[in-house]
Amino acid sequence: MSLRIVVTVKYVPDATGDRHFADDLTVDRDDVDGLLSELDEYAVEQALQISENSDDDVEITVLTVGPEDAKDALRKALSMGADKAIHVEDDDLHGTDAIGTSLVLAKAVEKAGYDLVVSGMASTDGTMGVVPALLAERLGVPQVTLLSEVSVEGGTVRGRRDGDSATEQLEASLPAVVSVTDQSGEARYPSFKGIMAAKKKPVESWDLSDLEIDEDEVGLENAWTAVDSAAERPARTAGTIVKDEGEGGKQLAAFLAERKFV
Amino acid sequence: MAEVLVYVDHVDGAVRKPTLELLTLARRVGEPVAVALGAGAGDTAAALAEHGAVKVLTHEAAEYADYLVVPKVDALQAAVEAVSPAAVLVPSSAEGKEIAARLALRLGSGIITDAIDLEAGDEGPVATQSVFAAAFTTRSRVSKGTPVITVKPNSAAVEAAPAAGAAEALSVTFSAAATGTKVTARTPRESTGRPELTEAAIVVSGGRGVNGAENFAIIEALADSLGAAVGASRAAVDAGWYPHTNQVGQTGKSVSPQLYIASGISGAIQHRAGMQTSKTIVAINKDAEAPIFELVDYGIVGDLFDVVPQLTEEVKTRKG
Ligand SMILES: Cc1cc2nc3c(=O)[nH]c(=O)nc-3n(C[C@H](O)[C@H](O)[C@H](O)COP(=O)(O)OP(=O)(O)OC[C@H]3O[C@@H](n4cnc5c(N)ncnc54)[C@H](O)[C@@H]3O)c2cc1C
Ligand SMILES: Nc1ncnc2c1ncn2[C@@H]1O[C@H](COP(=O)(O)O)[C@@H](O)[C@H]1O
Numbered sequence: 001m002s003l004r005i006v007v008t009v010k011y012v013p014d015a016t017g018d019r020h021f022a023d024d025l026t027v028d029r030d031d032v033d034g035l036l037s038e039l040d041e042y043a044v045e046q047a048l049q050i051s052e053n054s055d056d057d058v059e060i061t062v063l064t065v066g067p068e069d070a071k072d073a074l075r076k077a078l079s080m081g082a083d084k085a086i087h088v089e090d091d092d093l094h095g096t097d098a099i100g101t102s103l104v105l106a107k108a109v110e111k112a113g114y115d116l117v118v119s120g121m122a123s124t125d126g127t128m129g130v131v132p133a134l135l136a137e138r139l140g141v142p143q144v145t146l147l148s149e150v151s152v153e154g155g156t157v158r159g160r161r162d163g164d165s166a167t168e169q170l171e172a173s174l175p176a177v178v179s180v181t182d183q184s185g186e187a188r189y190p191s192f193k194g195i196m197a198a199k200k201k202p203v204e205s206w207d208l209s210d211l212e213i214d215e216d217e218v219g220l221e222n223a224w225t226a227v228d229s230a231a232e233r234p235a236r237t238a239g240t241i242v243k244d245e246g247e248g249g250k251q252l253a254a255f256l257a258e259r260k261f262v
Numbered sequence: 263m264a265e266v267l268v269y270v271d272h273v274d275g276a277v278r279k280p281t282l283e284l285l286t287l288a289r290r291v292g293e294p295v296a297v298a299l300g301a302g303a304g305d306t307a308a309a310l311a312e313h314g315a316v317k318v319l320t321h322e323a324a325e326y327a328d329y330l331v332v333p334k335v336d337a338l339q340a341a342v343e344a345v346s347p348a349a350v351l352v353p354s355s356a357e358g359k360e361i362a363a364r365l366a367l368r369l370g371s372g373i374i375t376d377a378i379d380l381e382a383g384d385e386g387p388v389a390t391q392s393v394f395a396a397a398f399t400t401r402s403r404v405s406k407g408t409p410v411i412t413v414k415p416n417s418a419a420v421e422a423a424p425a426a427g428a429a430e431a432l433s434v435t436f437s438a439a440a441t442g443t444k445v446t447a448r449t450p451r452e453s454t455g456r457p458e459l460t461e462a463a464i465v466v467s468g469g470r471g472v473n474g475a476e477n478f479a480i481i482e483a484l485a486d487s488l489g490a491a492v493g494a495s496r497a498a499v500d501a502g503w504y505p506h507t508n509q510v511g512q513t514g515k516s517v518s519p520q521l522y523i524a525s526g527i528s529g530a531i532q533h534r535a536g537m538q539t540s541k542t543i544v545a546i547n548k549d550a551e552a553p554i555f556e557l558v559d560y561g562i563v564g565d566l567f568d569v570v571p572q573l574t575e576e577v578k579t580r581k582g
Contacts, residue, residue: 015512015531019394039513098363099372125394127512127535128375129356130363133331137364142442143331146356148506158446161330162506164355165273169447170330176443182513183506224372226405228388230398236543236557243550244564249572252544253580255560259542261464261488261521262580 002057003152003174006114007047008105008135009040009062009077011070012125019125025227026095026220027125029067036073040120041187044077046180047118048188050152059083061112065093065104071203078198079190086112090207095220098126102134104218107211109139116157119179121146132179142172148183264348266292267341268315269334269361271353275305279461280353280415285313287380287418291387292348294425295319297341297432299334300326304429311427313420319344319432330443331357335364337434342369344432347408349387351380354412362412371407378417378518378539387411395512395531396538415460416518451507459491459508464521465540467493467510468503469533471526471547471566475503480570481525487577493517493537495527511536525566529554546570 013019013032022028044062051058062077064070065088074085088108096104109117117139122129129146136143144150147159147170157176161168162183190198208215216222242251256262266288271278281296288294296315298306303320310318319341325333338361342350352362354376366373377389386409391400404410459465466488468481478492485492494504496511510517512535522540527533529545529552537543538557545554550563562569 015395019397021398025400097372099367102367121513124512127393128359128363128373130359130373130375133360133363134367137335137367137439140439142439143360144443145330145360163357164451164507166448166450168330168445168449170443171446172443224366224404224406225374225402227400227402230393230400233392233397233399236559239543239555239557239559239561241550241555241558241561241563244562244569246568247572248546248562248564248569249574250576252546252560252562252569252573253576255544256488256521256577257580259521261542262577 002059003054003116004114005047005050005058005060005116005118006109006112007043007060007062007077007082008117008119008131009044009064009073010037010123011035011064011066011073012037012123015124021230024095024220025230029069034069034072036076037120037124039122039124039182041080042180042182042184043118043120044080044082045187046150046184048081050150054152061086063105063108063112064088065101065108074203075198076190078201079194080188081194084201085203086206087203088206088211092208092215092219095223096218097223097225098128098130098134099224100218100222102131102138104211104213105131105135106138107213108206109135111211115174116152117177119177121179121181132177136177139177142176144170144172144176145179147178147180150178150180150184264292265295265345267338267345267347267350268294268296269338269350269352269358270296270298270306270310271355271358272298272302272306275302277306277309279420282309282313282420283415283418284351284353284413285310285315286421287413288351289314289423290380291382295345295347297338299337307427307429311425312422314423314425315427316425318427318429320429321432321434323434325436325440327448328445329441330445331360331364332442333436333440334361335368336437336440337432338365339368340434341432342408349409349411352410352412354414359412362410366407366410369407369410371410372404374402374404374409374411377411377413380411380413392539395535414516414518456485457489457491459493459515460517462491462519464488464490465493465510465517465519466490466523467495467527468498468525469495469527470497470501472498472503473526478504480567484523484570484574487574487581495533524554525570527554528552529557
């Protein structure tokens with residue numbers, strides 16, 4: 001038996017950098033340093049663990065849709081231990097929204113061939129947390145999402161979802177789309193050996209025509225949503241900061257009373 | 263006036279506060295028609311009517327609890343087909359966003375998540391969002407299909423606006439995909455007796471500075487004196503001092519209370535992402551250079567083990 005896992009990873013602007021919008025109100029991906037979304041490292045990690053715990057022949061492909069620099073994200077995932085990578089890159093993809101991205105990912109996943117898709121819980125730039133559900137809807141396979149624990153055995157995927165009001169144990173047959181949270185376990189650091197090996201691993205590049213997607217199905221002009229304005233949030237007016245000289249708690253209580261919280 | 267569908271978040275018929283807030287926003291865009299699913303759905307009608315629902319579509323079936331997400335998408339889709347609404351509004355929880363996204367895809371519509379405000383516009387509802395850890399505020403629209411928009415808790419006031427709101431049975435045929443992901447066990451979260459983190463007017467949070475699970479009693483005591491919910495930074499959660507369900511931040515809950523009190527929290531960007539839209543922010547930290555102080559309305563540079571208990575006592579005294 002073999003198990004084909006596709007891990008979807010996004011290349012995002014560094015959250016600790018100066019993130020901002022470009023003139024066309026898309027996320028500026030040129031002026032800000034990018035990296036593999038930290039939340040997708042957890043997806044790569046769980047795919048590796050599924051592979052390590054499996055008696056099957058497991059092949060892990062990492063897939064990204066993004067600009068040229070997004071290759072960095074693929075390299076990082078390969079150096080963690082994934083086997084090969086696919087980069088979907090096309091100028092017409094600029095400004096594609098979540099619905100459009102899910103279309104591209106679905107076509108690419110189908111072309112690659114898969115038994116299991118593993119995604120992160122959310123991208124750290126868009127933070128929507130909807131692409132895995134959209135992918136499952138498009139592929140017509142079960143979604144087993146937001147898992148803090150995941151395992152695959154005999155064609156069945158199981159996992160634990162810590163929801164708002166309850167913890168649920170979930171179960172579905174493969175093929176399926178899984179997403180994992182940052183509670184699923186620390187992601188490994190690439191080893192020196194891993195980094196060297198990654199240089200030799202295959203990275204395929206696909207464009208829209210490879211996926212038989214029309215240019216009018218994606219991109220900013222054809223997005224299902226439109227951003228009309230983006231304004232920097234005014235800096236918060238400087239507050240009062242006092243050093244505790246023994247009365248700090250009382251001073252704070254007085255402030256809260258003044259603001260009618262007490 | 264056009265109708266607007268509002269997805270109801272309820273626990274056995276008890277409507278949760280974010281849904282009532284959603285009705286306030288829905289009334290700006292059209293006439294709210296609520297959709298309540300699962301056990302107790304019929305019991306939601308009175309509360310929904312009181313807050314402006316002109317109609318409450320209900321459907322009870324075991325599938326909603328036994329399978330993940332898809333049965334709810336099937337039902338909302340049936341409601342959209344029955345009502346032809348001008349928009350669909352869903353509370354922004356992890357599940358709410360997944361339901362909304364799949365619905366939007368089926369309708370050929372766009373989706374906006376985590377709106378913090380909503381207004382009527384010439385080209386449909388205009389959503390305000392707070393992005394890049396609240397560094398920017400955007401205004402967006404859905405440009406194709408029936409707008410599907412999820413709205414964060416605490417984005418609007420709950421307002422009484424009595425309307426007819428009679429319950430009406432919704433007819434739902436489940437899709438083949440509905441039973442794809444089985445819920446094989448469910449353990450409800452135990453209630454702490456404190457307000458829900460995302461719904462609370464006041465949140466009191468502790469971070470690495472709290473330095474131990476047992477010390478969270480100090481944070482809880484302050485929270486209880488103020489009637490607040492308790493939050494924690496990821497550092498405190500990762501250390502095992504407080505449950506993940508209480509984590510505030512990018513990968514935890516996003517909160518927007520009237521008052522946020524951070525103790526022993528440095529204010530990393532991922533933490534700020536979940537609390538920066540709070541109305542009043544207070545911090546207690548022994549490091550005057552901690553980035554959290556850039557956000558505060560009032561900050562105390564000091565040891566939380568001195569300041570917090572003194573604050574709690576003083577609040578109790580003032581409250582008598
Ligand atoms: C992808 C990703 C997602 C993340 N998601 C989240 C998230 O959802 N939520 C989150 O919180 N973090 C998140 N983080 C982690 C975040 O980057 C920080 O590491 C974390 O917020 C730090 O928690 P902290 O402020 O409690 O700890 P620290 O940064 O260690 O700060 C502790 C503070 O306590 C102060 N202190 C210590 N002792 C005392 C005392 N006795 N009295 C007063 N002050 C004291 C110190 O001066 C210090 O400022 C995420 C990180 C990544 C990469
Ligand atoms: N452009 C992309 N390329 C590859 N994977 C993506 C992309 N966008 C989103 N994803 C995947 O979908 C998850 C959720 O993203 P989002 O819904 O955008 O928050 C991410 O953690 C990724 O696994």
